[in-house]
Amino acid sequence: MxxxxxxxxxxxxxxxxxxxxxxxxxxxxxxxxxxxxxxxxxxxxxxxxxxxxxxxxxxxxxxxxxxxxxxxxxxxxxxxxxxxxxxxxxxxxxxxxxxxxSPAVARAAAPPDVAVFAMPAGPGRAALAICGTPGEVGAAVPLRDGGLRVLVGTVTGPALATPAGRRAIELAFRRHATRPRRSLPQLVDALDRAVRDRASAGHLRATIVHVDRSGVVEAVRCGSPDLVAVTEGRAGFAGVPEGPVIGLSATTGPVTPGRIASHRVAVVPDALGNDRVVLDEVARDDDPAPAAQRLTRASGGGRRVGPVLVVASRMP
Known part of the structure; x- marks a missing residue:
């Protein structure tokens, strides 16, 4: 990083x-x-x-x-x-x-059609699964103080959905996420500029998650599904406010970060966000890496869908 x-x-x-x-x-x-x-x-x-x-x-x-x-x-x-x-x-x-x-980011064992990366997240651990889904964007930035910032989402548009376009968005996120004083709304603004500079017709639907050194989790949603949170062994949606899609000129207004009072949080794509099986999967596994791997496949099987982020964080 x-x-x-x-x-x-x-x-x-x-x-x-x-x-x-x-x-x-x-x-x-x-x-x-x-x-x-x-x-x-x-x-x-x-x-x-x-x-x-x-x-x-x-x-x-x-x-x-x-x-x-x-x-x-x-x-x-x-x-x-x-x-x-x-x-x-x-x-x-x-x-x-x-x-x-620089905290270590390690490649976890996984089938060949999915790449799972495990990393520190405050006092806990996190895992990011990348599957090669069309338009998939995923980037993780471990912070020097022990925290973590992760971008998960999808891009649309002919200039953004290419490998070069996706890499440009991920590099922009990594460059700005390493600055500890930059807030989540400021990260969204930086990504909005990167999307608009890259393509006039295209946008990014994404969730940005920040885990501080003590394990407190905050997130912003920009046209993406709600996060899954586990509390006392039961999983449900976290209730993070939804902000405007990044780079979509028709939408205006700032995003509002949401703090998630849960020891386990997952970000899943649209194809899995309302599936009851997803909630059960997040609730039953304490290890983020295998949980992220399983969450990339829908209950009916078929091609994996990503990106998926699972954070197991011990709250203060």
Whole structure:
């Protein structure tokens, strides 16, 4: 899960190149002058970008030694070794930083016609099932504080229902959902802009679920079915207010988040939303992954329908 705070590859490489040019023009030959900025840029970005930044900084260091048009990095073996160790450490630190701050999203065991992803959700767990249903959109963003944000829905329209269109919506959600101060209505506004920028004729029916670090669940509905909530072993609809469809110009007005006082919540597609079997399935299984997998198939069998989200969260 990418963070919007991380530097882009272009910015990191430009900074590394500019630093080398400045060091050469200023006739600074100490290793720290050549590797300090690339190292800081490396640990501030993704591990793969950090490795590329370190490699490019190493090339610039060697170029300043082999082709000394202007005085460059010191050529003594000890100076070169010091710079090599510093540049090698940057990707390792970036990787350790990412591992420490990014909660794990794991692929759960499932049949080949459905992909189930399990992830932390506050003190509990959640599972998102993706089935390849036409127009299906699903994205999960674990937050650094232990919370979780998930988008589940479907898109319509020739420009949105393509693989590229669906990916664009999912990427827009991931980019904005990582910002902890962005509220659910603000996320809906960001998705509305993404849909309108992508296609003038098309819209997104979706539910966005937020689980905070203590397990409190909130959700917004934008033209999508009501959520299923389990209370004292019985399942029923959560009663989350329905807002306007995202990207549909004929509708206006803000969405209203609904707090769900339940230890287990499920988001299911239209094809399953009013099925009594769905309520029973959500109520009887404490493990989100197998529950999400089963909920992708209607009681009559046939092709799986998704996306499906199941959250098992311990309320405070």
């Amino acid at each position: 990418r963070s919007g705070a991380l530097l882009s590859m272009r910015t990191a490489l430009a900074g590394t190149t500019g630093n080398a040019m400045l060091m050469g023009v200023a006739e600074i030959s100490t290793p720290i002058g050549w590797v300090l900025l690339p190292g800081l840029l490396g640990v501030s970005t993704r591990p793969r970008v950090a490795a590329l930044v370190s490699a490019w900084a190493g090339v610039l260091v060697l170029a300043s030694v082999v082709v000394p048009v202007v005085p460059g990095h010191r050529s003594e073996p000890s100076a070169l070794v010091a710079s090599a160790l510093a540049l090698a450490a940057a990707p390792a630190i970036a990787w350790a930083r990412r591992r420490r701050r």
